[in-house]
Amino acid sequence: MPINLHKLSSLVGVIVVSELSDYQEVFLLSLCSYRTKCLVEKAGIKAPKLAFEYGESCGYNELKIRVVTGTRKRLPVTSVLHVSKLMKANLTVKLGHDNQADADFEYYRLRPGKFVNRLKIAIEPMAVQKVSQDYINSIFHYSGSYKLIISTKREGRLPNITNVKDIEIWRLTVDPEFLTNVMTTYPEAQSVFIYSEIVGDIPNESPFFQIPSFRVLSSCGPDYIHNFFGRNLCLDNATFTEQDLIQFLQKWSSNEAYYNLETMMASRHSAIKLxxxxxxxxxxxxxxxxxxxxxxxxxxxxxxxxxxxxxxxxxxxxxxxxxxxxxxxxxxxxxxxxxxxxxxxxx
Structure with a gap:
């Protein structure tokens, strides 16, 4: 039976809201009115970790907001589709006291028993992204770092998100210029996992090699080993010789390089001659x-x-x-x- 929160006292309303376990429901409830947003904030529902997925849908860039659980499962909160023009606007979204935007709200079935919500917004994406992050931080009492997953093939600026610690790149191909752009846009990143094919040589002095932890799934050369300056390195499909590995071990043992190293793993197609x-x-x-x-x-x-x-x-x-x-x-x-x-x- 539906409960009218507006007819409940503030104390009882907070108790009811605190029992919600679906992060989508919490987010949508916070948009209903100023009173329900206050109830959500007072309920003290906290997200363990938050992630942004920057991909594309219907020919536009889309920013999905997810809660990452302890088992690394990503649960939906909402998504924002940055369209050039709204065909219709069925609500005005208030994100904070001074920020609001006309939006087209969608609620659709992703698969049997699984529904997700999405907001189509036509105003400047960079502003919406920053306000969205601030709003999510507010309702989930979140002050931790973010994970960012980039899969869009469309050109343009990267998401306006702060405090990004972990990055995954799922584009089909990337070039050194794009990787440098990622590193300079998110200088606080501590980990990068690249699923994409890297086209072109990364300069030896690139900030990419300064990342504390990175993993490359596609093919790469021995320069990724020689230029690494961080803590954890994993190359799943590398080209290297035994001499490259000997050089790596000799430099580590003599303390010429790899001062902060914790783990290094590299695989190739042929057997390594131990x-x-x-x-x-x-x-x-x-x-x-x-x-x-x-x-x-x-x-x-x-x-x-x-x-x-x-x-x-x-x-x-x-x-x-x-x-x-x-x-x-x-x-x-x-x-x-x-x-x-x-x-x-x-x-």
């Missing part, structure tokens, strides 16, 4: 008679992996230990046919 690498570096084998000399495993919180923290087991004959000459810091090497893995103990 024997050639072992001939060129100093390492220690695992002694099963003295397992306590090594930690049983190391744990890393790597943003671009779906499940975190990621666990690496070390008490294995196939895991070689390498020490950094200057401070004795311990690194652990494991080669699994076509995959090179190197992790560094942080304490």
């Amino acid at each position: 024997g050639l690498i072992q001939q060129a570096i100093n390492y220690e084998e695992y002694d099963p008679n003295e397992p306590e000399k090594r930690p049983e495993y190391l744990m890393f919180d790597i943003p671009y992996f779906r499940s975190t923290p990621t666990k690496y087991r070390l008490r294995d004959r196939n895991v070689k230990e390498i020490k950094r000459i200057t401070d004795g810091k311990r690194g652990f090497l494991y080669v699994d046919f076509i995959r090179f893995n190197f992790v560094v103990q942080q304490n």
